[in-house]
Amino acid sequence: MSARLARGLRASLFWGPVALILVYMTIPAFVVLMTSISPSELLEFPPSGFSFRWYERAFSYPDFQNAFVNGLIVTAFASSLSLLIGSAFAYLVDRYVFAGRAALEAVLASPLIIPHFTTGFGFLLLGADLGLGQSYAVVIATHVVLTLPFVSRTVYVSLRNLDPALERAATNLGASPFEVLRRVTLPLLRPGMVGGWLLAAILSLTEFTASLYVTAQRTQTLPVAMYTYVREYTDPTIAAISALLIIFTTALMLLANRYLGLRRILAIDAH
Amino acid sequence: MRPRPFFLCFFLPSLAAALLLVAALGEIAQYAFRVFTPGSLEVGGFTLDNFARLARPIYLSVLGDTLLISLATSLFTLLLSYPVAYAMVRAKSDFLRSLIMLLAVTPLFTGEIVRTYAWILVLGSNGFVNTVLKSAGLIGAPLGLLYTRFGVIVALVQFSMPVMIIILATTLAHVDRNCERAAANLGAGPAQVFRHVTLPLTLPGVVSGTVVIFAWTMSAFSTPQLIGGGKVLMISNLVYLQGLSSFNFPFAAVLSLLALAVAMGSLGSIRPFVSRLELKAAIN
Numbered sequence: 001m002s003a004r005l006a007r008g009l010r011a012s013l014f015w016g017p018v019a020l021i022l023v024y025m026t027i028p029a030f031v032v033l034m035t036s037i038s039p040s041e042l043l044e045f046p047p048s049g050f051s052f053r054w055y056e057r058a059f060s061y062p063d064f065q066n067a068f069v070n071g072l073i074v075t076a077f078a079s080s081l082s083l084l085i086g087s088a089f090a091y092l093v094d095r096y097v098f099a100g101r102a103a104l105e106a107v108l109a110s111p112l113i114i115p116h117f118t119t120g121f122g123f124l125l126l127g128a129d130l131g132l133g134q135s136y137a138v139v140i141a142t143h144v145v146l147t148l149p150f151v152s153r154t155v156y157v158s159l160r161n162l163d164p165a166l167e168r169a170a171t172n173l174g175a176s177p178f179e180v181l182r183r184v185t186l187p188l189l190r191p192g193m194v195g196g197w198l199l200a201a202i203l204s205l206t207e208f209t210a211s212l213y214v215t216a217q218r219t220q221t222l223p224v225a226m227y228t229y230v231r232e233y234t235d236p237t238i239a240a241i242s243a244l245l246i247i248f249t250t251a252l253m254l255l256a257n258r259y260l261g262l263r264r265i266l267a268i269d270a271h
Numbered sequence: 272m273r274p275r276p277f278f279l280c281f282f283l284p285s286l287a288a289a290l291l292l293v294a295a296l297g298e299i300a301q302y303a304f305r306v307f308t309p310g311s312l313e314v315g316g317f318t319l320d321n322f323a324r325l326a327r328p329i330y331l332s333v334l335g336d337t338l339l340i341s342l343a344t345s346l347f348t349l350l351l352s353y354p355v356a357y358a359m360v361r362a363k364s365d366f367l368r369s370l371i372m373l374l375a376v377t378p379l380f381t382g383e384i385v386r387t388y389a390w391i392l393v394l395g396s397n398g399f400v401n402t403v404l405k406s407a408g409l410i411g412a413p414l415g416l417l418y419t420r421f422g423v424i425v426a427l428v429q430f431s432m433p434v435m436i437i438i439l440a441t442t443l444a445h446v447d448r449n450c451e452r453a454a455a456n457l458g459a460g461p462a463q464v465f466r467h468v469t470l471p472l473t474l475p476g477v478v479s480g481t482v483v484i485f486a487w488t489m490s491a492f493s494t495p496q497l498i499g500g501g502k503v504l505m506i507s508n509l510v511y512l513q514g515l516s517s518f519n520f521p522f523a524a525v526l527s528l529l530a531l532a533v534a535m536g537s538l539g540s541i542r543p544f545v546s547r548l549e550l551k552a553a554i555n
Contacts, residue, residue, distance in 0.1 A: 010461065018358045021351050022374050025429055028389030029378070031399045035392055042397050089285040096278060107289040113534055114296075115490025117507050118527040121514055122295030125302055125524075128312075145292050177276040206382025209492040209507070213515070223384040230388055230497060239392065242385040249380045253373055262372055 029246050035236045036243035054240035061237065067225035071205055073136065074221055078143035079201035085144065086151025086200070087193055091185075093152070094159040112149050119146060120210030127214065134216035142214045143204040150203060151196035158192025195260050202249065296531075302524035314521055321525040330509070334529070336420070337505040340495075341488040343424050345481045348431040352480070355432070356439035379433035383493040390426040390498055391417065418500040426494050431484045438483065442476025443469075482541045486534040506530045 038044060039051035058064055089108060093101065111119060120142060127138035162185070170184045171177075208223035215224050226238055256262055303322070306315030324330070359371040378386060393399045394416040401413040416422045446469060454464045470477075492507035499508070506526055514523030 014354065015358070018354050018371075021355055022371065024351070025355075025378060025432060026374055027399070028386065028393050028429065029381070031392045032385070032389045044402070085284040085288050088281040089288075092278075092281040092285055096281070098278070098282070104285060104289055107292060108285060111292070113486060113538055115492075115507065115527070115530045115534060117490065117492050117510050118299065118531050119292075119295065121510065121523060121527050122292075122299045124514075125298035125520065126291075126295045129298065141291055145288060145295075148288060181277070202380045206380065206385070208383045209490075212492075212511075223382055226384045226388070227493065227497075230384075230391070238388050242381075242388055245385050246381050250373070250377050253377050253380065257369060257373065262369075262376065 032239050032242045032246060036239040038236065041235050054236045055244075057235075057237045058240040058244075061229075063220075063225045063229070064222065064241065067220050067222045070136075070215075070219055071221040071223075074139050074143060074219075075201050075204040077136075077140045078147060078204045079197055081140070081144045082147040082151050082200040082204075083193060083197040086148050086196060087155045087189070089148070090152045090155035090159055094156060108152065109149050111146050116146065116207070116209035117213065120213030123210070124213045134214055134219055136219055139211065139214050139219055139221070142210050143207060146207060146210060147200035147203050150199045154196035154199060155189060155192045158189050162188050191260055195256065198252070198256060198260075202252065206245070299524045299527050302520050303528055305521045307519050307521045309519075312518060312520070318521075321521045324522060325525060325529065330526075333504045333506060333509055336503070337489060338533075340420060340424060340427070340503075340505060341485050344427040344431060344488040345485040347424065347428045348435045348484045349477065349481050351428065352432050352435035352439055353477075356436045356443055359436065360440050360443040375436045376433050378429065383430070386430055387426065387493045387497045390422070390429070390494075394422045394425070394498065417498060418502045420499075420503050423495050423499050423503050426498050427488055427491055430491070430494065431487060434487065435480045435484055438480040439473065439476050442473045446472045479541055482537055486537050489534050489537075490530060 034047055036054055037050055037052070038047040039049045039053065040047070089104075093105060123138055123142040123145075124134070127133055127135070132138050166188065167180050167184050170180045175183065205221075206223060207221070208227065211221050211224050212227065215221060220228075222241070226241060230238055253262065302314060304317055304319070305321075306318045307321070308315055325334075355371065355375055359368055359375060362368045362371065391398070395401070396413040396415070396417070398416075400416060401410070404410045405413065416425075450472065451464050451468050454468045455461075459467065489505075490507060491505065492511065495503050495505040495508050496511070499505070501508075506529065510523050510526045510530070513519045513526060
């Protein structure tokens with residue numbers, strides 16, 4: 001009995017703090033959700049009523065409408081380009097030996113280390129000197145470079161886990177290298193590529209710091225427009241957008257976990 | 272030598288992306304040595320003055336604050352993340368493991384602005400914490416949590432935890448459970464097993480996670496910008512002020528290079544350390 005008690009005590013000594021830490025991690029999201037449906041401009045707990053007025057305002061605010069469309073354009077191009085380049089790069093690193101490979105790897109992984117404001121500032125200067133200004137091309141290039149390490153890592157992990165016997169078998173049965181790539185390798189890589197593309201899209205959609213540098217009023221993305229709004233107004237309109245983004249990403253995570261396995265995308269599990 | 276079909280198809284896109292990034296960083300390096308002309312975006316000839324300006328007390332104190340905040344953030348992040356990562360990897364039920372992972376990792380993907388704004392709602396003078404404390408009768412006047420280093424660190428720790436948890440969970444998942452079982456069989460209690468077996472085996476993850484978070488916090492922008500509200504300045508905020516408010520591109524470039532050097536230096540410093548630890552863990 002006392003042994004069981006001791007074990008129970010020990011378990012609660014562990015799980016109690018873990019639960020508290022998880023509360024700390026999730027409470028901001030809950031506060032955002034609560035604020036977004038509150039009718040009042042001020043924060044109240046519990047909310048005095050229920051209203052969608054902040055959602056209406058968020059949807060009808062022209063800056064957000066433009067920024068949302070801009071963001072979708074940038075994300076669509078950036079994540080797709082990132083997928084193409086990142087997959088090609090992962091394949092390159094996995095399959096080929098060539099001079100300068102280590103240098104190329106170091107450069108393309110470096111956005112993980114380089115502060116986003118440095119990358120953004122660099123692309124701002126580059127865009128200015130190339131006469132491109134703060135155009136879509138510059139924004140998209142910045143997002144491609146920033147998301148590339150995530151795509152190539154995810155695809156690389158899938159490549160490593162791929163059974164080389166399958167490709168050899170196809171070759172032995174007479175498939176040309178192109179056919180092997182198209183009918184064996186690519187289909188086997190699809191989960192990793194979808195995961196990488198998803199990661200790139202989310203990161204691009206929510207990227208803020210570098211975007212602040214490389215976007216202008218005309219090309220600004222949603223996070224930049226939200227930042228501008230927060231600095232000018234204090235009402236909970238941003239809570240409504242934030243709530244939608246939180247719900248959207250949570251749903252996406254649930255789906256990704258269900259169909260692709262979050263642990264695999266994040267490369268947590270031991271192989 | 273294996274045949275190399277399609278080498279160029281795979282090589283050229285990667286090369287193009289790498290060259291773009293190198294060009295962007297080259298621009299920063301180039302601007303750092305140019306003379307700033309107030310009121311103009313055009314820069315003048317070659318100079319080292321921009322670097323000398325770093326030694327002014329105001330910039331040194333911002334650098335000191337940045338290091339202090341990054342250090343505190345990385346240590347608190349480690350302390351809070353370890354138990355969560357442990358629970359995420361070791362919980363017996365599948366459902367619980369998935370739940371913890373979703374709760375722990377999702378904040379990473381909502382974006383800086385959403386996360387920062389959320390903390391403004393939590394920490395503000397009419398915010399969640401103050402409202403709850405006031406209605407519980409614990410405080411009379413609202414606590415000033417926003418615009419303080421404390422508030423900035425509280426928010427930064429929450430942002431950093433998903434990354435730390437992923438790194439620690441990866442390391443924990445690779446720990447050979449037989450080592451723990453052997454220790455337990457030899458009479459070690461759960462606390463001893465953890466202290467003498469599990470913790471040492473996960474030390475590489477602990478060290479690399481802490482340094483990664485340190486470097487990542489060094490480059491945090493929106494949190495000190497919005498939660499610090501101009502009262503807490505980090506290097507990132509100075510770059511923004513110099514670059515996009517004063518249009519002093521040369522000095523902003525110097526500050527960017529400094530941030531880059533600190534980030535790369537701190538991450539570079541763990542490379543030999545981590546491999547040595549891994550080696551040590553493998554031998555013992």
